[in-house]
Amino acid sequence: MNTKLVESIVQIVLSLTTEEQELLTEKLSDFLSEPSTGELVQLAQNGGAFNFLDNEPDLYTLADGEPV
Numbered sequence: 001m002n003t004k005l006v007e008s009i010v011q012i013v014l015s016l017t018t019e020e021q022e023l024l025t026e027k028l029s030d031f032l033s034e035p036s037t038g039e040l041v042q043l044a045q046n047g048g049a050f051n052f053l054d055n056e057p058d059l060y061t062l063a064d065g066e067p068v
Contacts, residue, residue, distance in 0.1 A: 013021065035043070044050060 013024065016024065
């Protein structure tokens with residue numbers, strides 16, 4: 001790990017104006033953002049993470065329980 005480089009970058013960022021820091025934050029948010037719920041669902045579907053449920057028996061029906 002290049003600790004000196006990281007420390008230098010921190011000092012540079014701290015020396016930026018508020019406006020420049022906001023612009024930097026905006027530019028970096030694309031790299032640091034978390035996936036949306038839809039993206040996670042798509043990933044699980046495409047990756048087959050829940051395919052094992054296709055072989056599970058249906059335990060409940062629409063007639064079970066009380067309507068909400």
